[in-house]
Amino acid sequence: MRVYFDNAATTPICEKAIEAMTAVMRETYGNPSSIHKDGRQARAAIEEARKTVANAIDASIGEIFFTSGGTESNNMALKCSVRDLGVRRIISSPTEHHCILHTLESLENNGVEICMVQLDENGTPDYADLERLLNTGNKKTLVSLMHGNNEIGAFLDLNRVSELCRANNALFHTDTIQTMGYYPINVERTKVDFLTGSAHKFHGPKGVGFIYINGDNVLKPFVEGGAQERNMRGGTENIYGIVGLAKALELAIDEQVERRAKIEAVRDHFKQQLLEHFEDIQFNNNAEDAVYKVLSVSFPPSPKSALLLLNLDISGISASGGSACSSGAEKGSHVIQAIKGDPNRKTIRFSFSHKNTLEEVDYVIEKLKNMVPVKETVVA
Numbered sequence: 567m568r569v570y571f572d573n574a575a576t577t578p579i580c581e582k583a584i585e586a587m588t589a590v591m592r593e594t595y596g597n598p599s600s601i602h603k604d605g606r607q608a609r610a611a612i613e614e615a616r617k618t619v620a621n622a623i624d625a626s627i628g629e630i631f632f633t634s635g636g637t638e639s640n641n642m643a644l645k646c647s648v649r650d651l652g653v654r655r656i657i658s659s660p661t662e663h664h665c666i667l668h669t670l671e672s673l674e675n676n677g678v679e680i681c682m683v684q685l686d687e688n689g690t691p692d693y694a695d696l697e698r699l700l701n702t703g704n705k706k707t708l709v710s711l712m713h714g715n716n717e718i719g720a721f722l723d724l725n726r727v728s729e730l731c732r733a734n735n736a737l738f739h740t741d742t743i744q745t746m747g748y749y750p751i752n753v754e755r756t757k758v759d760f761l762t763g764s765a766h767k768f769h770g771p772k773g774v775g776f777i778y779i780n781g782d783n784v785l786k787p788f789v790e791g792g793a794q795e796r797n798m799r800g801g802t803e804n805i806y807g808i809v810g811l812a813k814a815l816e817l818a819i820d821e822q823v824e825r826r827a828k829i830e831a832v833r834d835h836f837k838q839q840l841l842e843h844f845e846d847i848q849f850n851n852n853a854e855d856a857v858y859k860v861l862s863v864s865f866p867p868s869p870k871s872a873l874l875l876l877n878l879d880i881s882g883i884s885a886s887g888g889s890a891c892s893s894g895a896e897k898g899s900h901v902i903q904a905i906k907g908d909p910n911r912k913t914i915r916f917s918f919s920h921k922n923t924l925e926e927v928d929y930v931i932e933k934l935k936n937m938v939p940v941k942e943t944v945v946a
């Protein structure tokens with residue numbers, strides 16, 4: 567048996583996305599920039615996909631730009647807002663994905679002021695501290711905060727941050743890479759300046775994503791070349807990827823309620839079984855509103871659990887130590903550090919999809935019994 571509990575790292579691609587992509591691979595080979603019929607067909611497939619994505623978040627078609635994925639989209643939001651919109655100060659958090667943190671480092675080296683908001687014990691930004699930061703300083707400011715944390719599932723109140731940003735004349739970028747397709751997101755109701763998504767997190771293909779850029783923000787090209795993506799990103803479009811992304815997002819939204827119920831059942835059963843069978847279990851986010859597909863579990867120190875990830879893998883279980891980049895290396899996680907997690911405890915991130923089952927949970931629990939301290943059973 568192989569159990570895949572690493573769906574925050576990536577998700578298996580859905581059959582419908584594969585079908586949509588292979589149809590395009592076979593039949594729609596024109597270059598979308600060519601003006602002949604083959605080119606126009608390819609262009610139409612991309613524009614149809616753009617419409618699907620725009621509808622999914624209630625944006626205008628002209629506000630959606632396809633990219634190579636979440637990393638590029640996040641780079642684009644931060645770098646372009648500094649280069650083109652006069653941003654000189656960015657408020658963010660220490661638990662953002664590395665593609666944000668490393669971009670912030672390079673912007674800081676180029677003179678942009680970076681401020682980090684305080685977090686509570688669950689990793690949620692302290693909204694009063696955010697307000698205080700927004701009230702100080704007179705530089706043009708961008709707030710960049712993720713909607714759902716990929717390691718511990720800390721969840722951001724998008725409306726609240728959006729309103730704070732508006733009240734203080736700041737721009738707002740949110741990384742919705744872990745939440746896109748899992749929660750309703752509507753940019754008509756919740757004003758954001760930039761929002762980013764990545765297909766492989768919602769059962770689409772890898773290497774393709776998108777960015778929503780509010781129409782009020784006029785940016786120069788991020789990748790210089792041809793006039794693709796309305797001049798923002800030169801280069802012949804990844805048409806198969808774009809079509810696959812749109813199909814996967816459409817399904818994720820159509821089936822959002824049912825998928826959520828399945829994932830929550832798996833997560834709740836897992837949580838309950840962990841507490842029942844194992845000693846001194848802690849969860850790295852106890853907030854009611856934690857992202858439902860992520861469960862970050864902290865096991866007590868024990869010689870047995872030293873090579874926990876490796877032993878899980880050998881037993882047929884894929885999970886992660888933190889984000890995917892550090893999952894193999896078992897490096898300490900910057901997120902656990904930021905919420906002051908005990909470095910001596912062993913943190914494993916289990917993350918679920920609607921394809922997981924309660925039987926898989928039972929299998930993982932049985933295997934864990936040989937790997938981490940179990941509760942003593944009281945003999946009557």
Ligand SMILES: Cc1ncc(COP(=O)(O)O)c(C=O)c1O
Pocket residue numbers: 574575634635636637638640663665712714715716741743744764765773775889890
């Ligand atoms: C929160 C978050 N942001 C950004 C990324 C990067 O996305 P991509 O893998 O599409 O570059 C990821 C994926 O690991 C993520 O979880």
